[in-house]
Amino acid sequence: MAYVNFKDKHYHHPDEAMIHSTTVDLMYVKRDFPILYKPVHNQPLVYLDNAATTQKPQSVIKALYSYYTSKNANIHRGVHSLSEQSTLAYESAREKVRQFINARDAKEIVFVKGATEAINLVAQTFGKLAVKKGDEIIVSELEHHSNIVPWQILCEQNEAILRVIPMSDSGELQIEQLDAMLNERTKLLAVSHVSNAIGTINPIKRIIQKANQVGVPVLIDGAQATAHLGVDVQALDCDFYVFSGHKMYAPTGIGVLYAKKKILETMPPYQGGGDMITRVSFKSKTVYNQIPHKFEAGTPNIGGAIGLGAAIDYLSKFEMNQISAHENQLLEYATNALQQIPELQIIGTAEHKAGIISFVLDDIHPHDIGTILDQSGIAVRAGHHCAMPLMERLGINATTRVSFGLYNTFTDIDRLLSGLQNVLRIFKPN
Amino acid sequence: MNELSELYEEIILDHNKNPRYFNNIPEGSNRTAEGDNPLCGDHYTIHLTVENGIVEGVGFEGSGCAISKASASLMLESVLGKTEMEATELFKGLHGMLTGDRSHESDSVEFGKLEVLNGVCKYPMRIKCATLAWHVLNAALKNTEQAVTTE
Ligand SMILES: Cc1ncc(COP(=O)(O)O)c(C=O)c1O
Numbered sequence: 001m002a003y004v005n006f007k008d009k010h011y012h013h014p015d016e017a018m019i020h021s022t023t024v025d026l027m028y029v030k031r032d033f034p035i036l037y038k039p040v041h042n043q044p045l046v047y048l049d050n051a052a053t054t055q056k057p058q059s060v061i062k063a064l065y066s067y068y069t070s071k072n073a074n075i076h077r078g079v080h081s082l083s084e085q086s087t088l089a090y091e092s093a094r095e096k097v098r099q100f101i102n103a104r105d106a107k108e109i110v111f112v113k114g115a116t117e118a119i120n121l122v123a124q125t126f127g128k129l130a131v132k133k134g135d136e137i138i139v140s141e142l143e144h145h146s147n148i149v150p151w152q153i154l155c156e157q158n159e160a161i162l163r164v165i166p167m168s169d170s171g172e173l174q175i176e177q178l179d180a181m182l183n184e185r186t187k188l189l190a191v192s193h194v195s196n197a198i199g200t201i202n203p204i205k206r207i208i209q210k211a212n213q214v215g216v217p218v219l220i221d222g223a224q225a226t227a228h229l230g231v232d233v234q235a236l237d238c239d240f241y242v243f244s245g246h247k248m249y250a251p252t253g254i255g256v257l258y259a260k261k262k263i264l265e266t267m268p269p270y271q272g273g274g275d276m277i278t279r280v281s282f283k284s285k286t287v288y289n290q291i292p293h294k295f296e297a298g299t300p301n302i303g304g305a306i307g308l309g310a311a312i313d314y315l316s317k318f319e320m321n322q323i324s325a326h327e328n329q330l331l332e333y334a335t336n337a338l339q340q341i342p343e344l345q346i347i348g349t350a351e352h353k354a355g356i357i358s359f360v361l362d363d364i365h366p367h368d369i370g371t372i373l374d375q376s377g378i379a380v381r382a383g384h385h386c387a388m389p390l391m392e393r394l395g396i397n398a399t400t401r402v403s404f405g406l407y408n409t410f411t412d413i414d415r416l417l418s419g420l421q422n423v424l425r426i427f428k429p430n
Numbered sequence: 431m432n433e434l435s436e437l438y439e440e441i442i443l444d445h446n447k448n449p450r451y452f453n454n455i456p457e458g459s460n461r462t463a464e465g466d467n468p469l470c471g472d473h474y475t476i477h478l479t480v481e482n483g484i485v486e487g488v489g490f491e492g493s494g495c496a497i498s499k500a501s502a503s504l505m506l507e508s509v510l511g512k513t514e515m516e517a518t519e520l521f522k523g524l525h526g527m528l529t530g531d532r533s534h535e536s537d538s539v540e541f542g543k544l545e546v547l548n549g550v551c552k553y554p555m556r557i558k559c560a561t562l563a564w565h566v567l568n569a570a571l572k573n574t575e576q577a578v579t580t581e
Contacts, residue, residue: 364496365494365495365496365499366495367470367472367495367497367556367559368438368495368496368497371434371437371553371555371556372434372438375433375434382470383469383470383471384471388471397471397493398470398471426434426435426438426443427438427443427496
């Protein structure tokens, strides 16, 4: 097995050889996540469903607690101290997000519910305005439903055409086809950074370059990227980048739409309400607020934004490339080990992958695998992973998916392997 | 492990591996219904031949997990030869047994082999897997055109 040799030392168990860091040792990360110590079916939890949602570190939980015990008030209104503090905390979370993805200006950061809302927002504001009858929007074959359906709705509303970048059998986008697809009717290209279903890391830099060359704006769905890879929106030069807090160790119900200032300023509002206006009148024209507030109608998820800020602080204790390297080692170790199981077939074998492995095990249905693994305290995902077109393309109904987070260890993978042996014992007894 | 063997009983594993009346359209089939469980993508179509109020032929197609497939197979085995009324009663009784709704409990319903499906009760996430085929059967008996779902 692919044990990790760390410099001049050789360890007995790969867990002990967890890569060292200059700042924090990833080996101790598990201790920061209280839920990982909660037994499931009387066994220590092995959480391998990080692509669905990640667990939360104590520091994020504490930040929520502290917000509600000492700062809670509505923002951008009251003159009282709590309101001032909560406004400061909310806006400082925005600044943390800006730094985290290296946006030029905090005004380019719009807080939303999650990646799904961010994509719908772009479709119904930017998209509704920019896309005319007969125009085209490009997505890819490996998208999550949330980066397909909002575009289908828009295409239906505006009588536009949705075009799809095809995917190879191994799960790589055939971007050489892009040149022929991009044309003067193309109004937007929306593609994921990392596939949630099979882990492919898409060559978004090249995709963005190709689109930019012909003046087509690009939206990147970074839901599966921000907790695992470093993201620099200026270096990428994409027009939109969206992600969800809950997939990067922050609470649910908070997410981010990054959009270049010059585009954001031209976009009509998404929802109307409080906080998104500077003046409302029945006599004269209602005046909308400045960006980003123009897109944050109503009382936002203040606690969630603060939790997201705390998650970013937590991640900042590491280098992102250190986290990627760690998860890459898990990916390699697990891929090698799973390939030793003759009945098992890994779905998605792209050259560049994040810590996500989808597989099928003989003719055993993923739900049965999921139930059996759960009995051993191992949490995995089974199903179509909200990517039915991708499944259709590969001709399968469902896969079992394991996805890693920074707290996973080689021991977790060993537990998975013995869980799978158990599945085989039940379904293939001889 | 012990609990697991209650869910994956021998008979379930057998009906999953060798489903009865699978990929079969009975001769003279005159009732068809389909249904799916959108949460997990399980999908089945059930065909019945009903003559003079009696289920004379059965068959099913589709795909899903071991529990859903075995449930469909066991179900068709047990409704074959029954009257429509008896089959409907069986559906109601079984649905009650699996969902804990005992309002349709009746002494006249003989579960027989179907008792093994009871093991699923301890797995709330999997109950819909076991009931899917039964909802489809019920729709076929009623001759419902619209696809049913577990939701
Ligand atoms: C690639 C991708 N995009 C978008 C989403 C949607 O995220 P959310 O449900 O948090 O809005 C997900 C979540 O699974 C995802 O994996």
